[in-house]
Amino acid sequence: MTLAAGTELATATNEHLANISNTLIYSAMAVYTLAFFAYIAEWLFGSRSRVGRTAAALTPEAKAAAKRPAVTVQQAGGTAVLERPTVVVRSAAGARDVPDGPGAHGGDAQGDLYGRIAVSLTVLAFLVQLSGVIARAASVERAPWGNMYEFNITFSTVAVAVYLTLLALKKNVRWLGLFLITTVLLDLGIAVTVLYTASDQLVPALHSYWLYIHVSTAILCGAVFYVGAVGTVLYLFKDSYETKLENGGKPGTFATSVMERLPASSSLDKFSYRVNAAVFPLWTFTIIAGAIWAESAWGRYWGWDPKETWAFITWVAYACYLHARATAGWKGRKAAYLALIAFGCWLFNYYGVNIFVSGKHSYAGV
Amino acid sequence: MSTPSKTRSGATPERPDEDLGAAGSQLSTAPKEELPNLPSLGVIGWARWFWRQLTSMRVALLLLLLVSLGAIPGSLIPQSGIDETKVADFRKTHTFVAPIYDRLGLFHVYSSVWFSSIYILLFVSLIGCIIPRTWQFVGQLRGRPPGAPKRLTRLPAYTTWRTETEPEQVREAALKLLKKRRFRAHLAGDAVAAEKGYLREIGNLAFHIALIVMLTAFAWGQLFKSEGNKLVVEGDGFSNTLISYDDFKSGNLFSSDDLVPFSFTLNKFTGTYEATGPNRGTPRIYQAAITYTKGAYGKDQKTLVKVNEPLTIGDSKVYLTAHGYAPVITVRDGKGKVVYNDAVAMLPLDSNVTSTGVVKVLDGYRNAKGVTEQLGVSAFFLPTYTKGNETASTFPALENPVLNLTPYHGDLGIDSGIPQSVYQLDKSHVKEFKDAKGAQLRENLEPGETMKLPNGAGSITYTGTKQWANFQVVQQPGTDWALGAALTAIFGLAASLFIQRRRVWVRATQGPDGVTVVEMAGLGRSESAKLPEELGDLAGILYDQTPGAPESDATDRTGTTDRTGSTTRTSSTDQDPTTPEPEAVPAEGAET
Numbered sequence: 016m017t018l019a020a021g022t023e024l025a026t027a028t029n030e031h032l033a034n035i036s037n038t039l040i041y042s043a044m045a046v047y048t049l050a051f052f053a054y055i056a057e058w059l060f061g062s063r064s065r066v067g068r069t070a071a072a073l074t075p076e077a078k079a080a081a082k083r084p085a086v087t088v089q090q091a092g093g094t095a096v097l098e099r100p101t102v103v104v105r106s107a108a109g110a111r112d113v114p115d116g117p118g119a120h121g122g123d124a125q126g127d128l129y130g131r132i133a134v135s136l137t138v139l140a141f142l143v144q145l146s147g148v149i150a151r152a153a154s155v156e157r158a159p160w161g162n163m164y165e166f167n168i169t170f171s172t173v174a175v176a177v178y179l180t181l182l183a184l185k186k187n188v189r190w191l192g193l194f195l196i197t198t199v200l201l202d203l204g205i206a207v208t209v210l211y212t213a214s215d216q217l218v219p220a221l222h223s224y225w226l227y228i229h230v231s232t233a234i235l236c237g238a239v240f241y242v243g244a245v246g247t248v249l250y251l252f253k254d255s256y257e258t259k260l261e262n263g264g265k266p267g268t269f270a271t272s273v274m275e276r277l278p279a280s281s282s283l284d285k286f287s288y289r290v291n292a293a294v295f296p297l298w299t300f301t302i303i304a305g306a307i308w309a310e311s312a313w314g315r316y317w318g319w320d321p322k323e324t325w326a327f328i329t330w331v332a333y334a335c336y337l338h339a340r341a342t343a344g345w346k347g348r349k350a351a352y353l354a355l356i357a358f359g360c361w362l363f364n365y366y367g368v369n370i371f372v373s374g375k376h377s378y379a380g381v
Numbered sequence: 382m383s384t385p386s387k388t389r390s391g392a393t394p395e396r397p398d399e400d401l402g403a404a405g406s407q408l409s410t411a412p413k414e415e416l417p418n419l420p421s422l423g424v425i426g427w428a429r430w431f432w433r434q435l436t437s438m439r440v441a442l443l444l445l446l447l448v449s450l451g452a453i454p455g456s457l458i459p460q461s462g463i464d465e466t467k468v469a470d471f472r473k474t475h476t477f478v479a480p481i482y483d484r485l486g487l488f489h490v491y492s493s494v495w496f497s498s499i500y501i502l503l504f505v506s507l508i509g510c511i512i513p514r515t516w517q518f519v520g521q522l523r524g525r526p527p528g529a530p531k532r533l534t535r536l537p538a539y540t541t542w543r544t545e546t547e548p549e550q551v552r553e554a555a556l557k558l559l560k561k562r563r564f565r566a567h568l569a570g571d572a573v574a575a576e577k578g579y580l581r582e583i584g585n586l587a588f589h590i591a592l593i594v595m596l597t598a599f600a601w602g603q604l605f606k607s608e609g610n611k612l613v614v615e616g617d618g619f620s621n622t623l624i625s626y627d628d629f630k631s632g633n634l635f636s637s638d639d640l641v642p643f644s645f646t647l648n649k650f651t652g653t654y655e656a657t658g659p660n661r662g663t664p665r666i667y668q669a670a671i672t673y674t675k676g677a678y679g680k681d682q683k684t685l686v687k688v689n690e691p692l693t694i695g696d697s698k699v700y701l702t703a704h705g706y707a708p709v710i711t712v713r714d715g716k717g718k719v720v721y722n723d724a725v726a727m728l729p730l731d732s733n734v735t736s737t738g739v740v741k742v743l744d745g746y747r748n749a750k751g752v753t754e755q756l757g758v759s760a761f762f763l764p765t766y767t768k769g770n771e772t773a774s775t776f777p778a779l780e781n782p783v784l785n786l787t788p789y790h791g792d793l794g795i796d797s798g799i800p801q802s803v804y805q806l807d808k809s810h811v812k813e814f815k816d817a818k819g820a821q822l823r824e825n826l827e828p829g830e831t832m833k834l835p836n837g838a839g840s841i842t843y844t845g846t847k848q849w850a851n852f853q854v855v856q857q858p859g860t861d862w863a864l865g866a867a868l869t870a871i872f873g874l875a876a877s878l879f880i881q882r883r884r885v886w887v888r889a890t891q892g893p894d895g896v897t898v899v900e901m902a903g904l905g906r907s908e909s910a911k912l913p914e915e916l917g918d919l920a921g922i923l924y925d926q927t928p929g930a931p932e933s934d935a936t937d938r939t940g941t942t943d944r945t946g947s948t949t950r951t952s953s954t955d956q957d958p959t960t961p962e963p964e965a966v967p968a969e970g971a972e973t
């Protein structure tokens with residue numbers, strides 16, 4: 016409520032801060048570009064090492080061995096008593112027992128070095144971009160999502176934040192880097208060229224603290240769904256690759272070089288499932304927060320406005336995906352396609368509905 | 382070392398595994414997937430078959446897909462429930478497809494027969510799915526976790542050790558430990574059986590039930606909904622009765638007795654606008670100060686109604702939806718007698734509030750000759766008049782107001798019985814006034830200025846300007862239910878997705894050499910790294926209470942395996958050529 020009250024005073028736009036913000040965003044793009052090249056270098060150097068783990072695991076002899084309890088996981092308890100019981104883990108029946116690839120650097124020391132440089136540059140670019148977003152917010156004295164330009168720069172900041180958070184939590188996600196940064200550059204490119212809007216104030220319907228909740232969680236959900244979608248796409252590629260190997264096929268050298276360094280298809284699948292499942296409740300909340308806001312702004316909590324409709328469609332599509340994973344015959348690739356369709360719905364809701372369909376959710380100057 | 386066992390793909394969630402017996406069953410209440418075995422004969426057979434199909438996961442999935450697909454056209458084609466004029470425009474420009482769309486109900490997708498059938502089927506399916514699942518779950522809660530399967534080594538997570546402690550003591554310790562960890566645990570034969578994570582199932586059921594409640598609340602709200610509009614000029618009042626409204630819509634089951642009794646007076650409307658920049662003219666402050674009374678004899682209360690902050694009175698909500706200007710106009714007849722003095726609400730034509738309206742003087746006016754006549758004045762109002770831009774206002778605030786008046790006299794046709802809009806003038810029986818040059822009389826007035834009607838026919842004065850606000854009064858019962866259900870759905874969903882339901886068994890038996898062999902195994906609904914972690918943790922604690930005994934010669938008690946195929950204890954006992962691989966791991970699920 017204080018936020019709304021604060022913005023209610025028609026504050027003069029601070030041109031100076033807006034210019035600083037623009038400079039910061041352009042600088043962030045420059046640093047992301049450097050990071051992009053560092054990731055490329057990581058993949059290039061990584062290609063020198065020949066890893067054939069997936070192939071090896073899928074040979075007939077290896078498969079026979081894999082039938083037995085697969086991996087010994089961990090030592091239980093502390094080290095006080097020497098001989099502690101060890102837990103033996105079996106993988107699911109019918110699951111391929113394929114080890115994860117080593118990552119883009121492929122075990123190559125120089126590749127790894129470039130990978131680390133790339134991550135450092137990503138952190139730097141993220142900080143610069145974050146400052147850009149904050150400067151933008153300060154220049155308009157409100158949250159930075161009053162129009163599509165602001166939405167775009169905030170969205171990619173959050174997507175990178177999700178990636179860096181996963182890295183900080185020691186999750187094995189460095190393989191995401193190149194794919195993520197490529198699209199972040201694309202997103203920022205579109206933002207500064209097509210979508211740029213000079214700073215301005217919000218229309219009165221956008222003055223609500225539910226808006227802050229609704230839009231911030233929408234952006235976060237989009238960023239996380241996005242990370243999940245990248246995982247899903249890679250899963251589909253890796254799964255085809257594994258299937259081909261299993262059936263005795265011989266994938267091309269480029270495909271082999273890239274795929275061997277990615278995690279196993281089952282790991283990628285699990286990664287995207289976890290990511291999607293983790294934000295699905297938040298997405299549900301986002302829609303509800305939107306309904307509460309709509310109720311206070313327009314007198315109805317649900318009115319099938321195009322934006323609402325597409326949020327609903329996205330929600331149902333993700334529910335389909337979660338159901339599919341619990342339905343025999345729909346697991347694996349089919350569920351993955353559903354996840355991609357669901358993310359497609361999210362993207363359409365953002366770009367398509369804003370640009371092609373008119374509704375109550377109008378942004379100032381697109 | 383390969384086993385001849387065949388792995389069936391698409392493991393079904395519920396089929397008890399031959400190897401695990403009851404142990405692997407009922408880890409969830411998801412419906413069994415049945416093969417489409419067609420019923421042999423009879424109506425009942427068919428009905429049962431149909432019902433089974435409808436309540437299967439596969440059909441639920443299909444219906445969900447259909448709902449999302451079906452919602453798409455409504456977002457792309459104009460909808461009559463949202464914007465009637467857009468639909469009319471569409472009909473005009475798309476003469477070929479419009480009739481087809483009409484046939485398919487595409488102008489009102491969300492109330493069309495086909496869309497309703499999809500979601501009603503989905504909700505029937507949902508209810509048909511929930512009821513048996515709830516019963517099954519209640520049964521599981523009243524029963525006990527199933528006993529240990531014969532071969533614990535077959536489970537996804539397994540560990541074993543030997544100890545000098547007596548088997549009973551081990552089991553007792555295990556029971557205590559598991560109970561302390563909030564497992565539901567009991568002793569079954571030579572093993573302790575335990576289960577945890579029921580909240581997942583509760584969450585899942587709560588989520589699906591909440592969906593039903595939410596839809597019911599929404600439908601209820603639509604049926605009993607009412608929505609009306611009232612334009613109120615500053616100083617005027619409104620009381621919530623059907624006849625007070627300018628327009629009114631309601632759901633099929635609404636009755637006028639349902640209207641919440643209240644009344645209010647608009648004291649003042651305040652609007653300020655962005656003065657510069659690309660959004661010049663965009664409203665900033667936009668609020669109505671009102672005094673309202675609940676019920677017939679309530680006491681007066683003052684409040685502000687803003688765009689995002691409606692006034693709530695019982696089930697009713699009062700929203701501020703539009704605003705405009707109402708110039709105060711005084712009309713005098715030839716003798717100087719005031720025959721009209723009122724604020725006339727003008728309707729805005731654009732975002733700078735260029736407005737139009739009509740003044741109608743119906744009785745009391747006599748012309749210069751003393752004959753009774755009616756006066757009609759068509760008016761244009763510009764809150765900000767700028768030289769060189771005479772036909773439209775250039776800013777929405779009252780910066781330099783100008784009222785342009787064109788008076789007529791004669792018969793306004795009010796008494797003909799045909800309903801008339803207060804904003805339109807029927808010019809069929811009226812005559813223009815002429816100015817000195819013989820042209821039609823038409824004048825721009827600033828506040829306080831007066832225009833004289835020719836030949837002593839009287840005068841019209843623009844006295845000042847009031848503002849008006851449009852209020853939308855909405856009553857939609859069931860909103861609280863919808864909100865409560867929505868919140869329940871979120872928590873249910875979170876529990877369902879983040880909690881893992883799993884079982885743990887601890888078996889303690891006397892080995893042939895008199896030493897106790899402890900075996901522990903865990904089974905979850907899905908493959909998760911958390912399960913072995915938890916098992917390891919439990920095993921560690923239990924191990925401290927029942928310390929290891931010296932190795933008996935041939936046994937490698939950890940049961941590790943290497944990939945070259947050398948035989949270890951686990952793998953050798955495990956590879957029983959006659960039993961198929963277990964299918965203990967059904968669906969993916971609760972993992973964070």
Ligand code: HEM
Nearest residue numbers: 334337341409411412436437438441506507510585877878
């Ligand atoms: C209104 C439509 C529905 C929606 C939006 C919906 C949504 C969901 C969601 C989001 C989940 C994921 C939670 C989880 O995995 O535990 C789920 C799970 C589940 N749903 Fe639905 N559902 C709907 C209808 C149905 C119907 C009709 C059935 C019965 C056939 C059903 C049965 C299940 C079951 C058994 C699970 C648990 C799956 C598991 O254990 O992993 N749902 N549902």
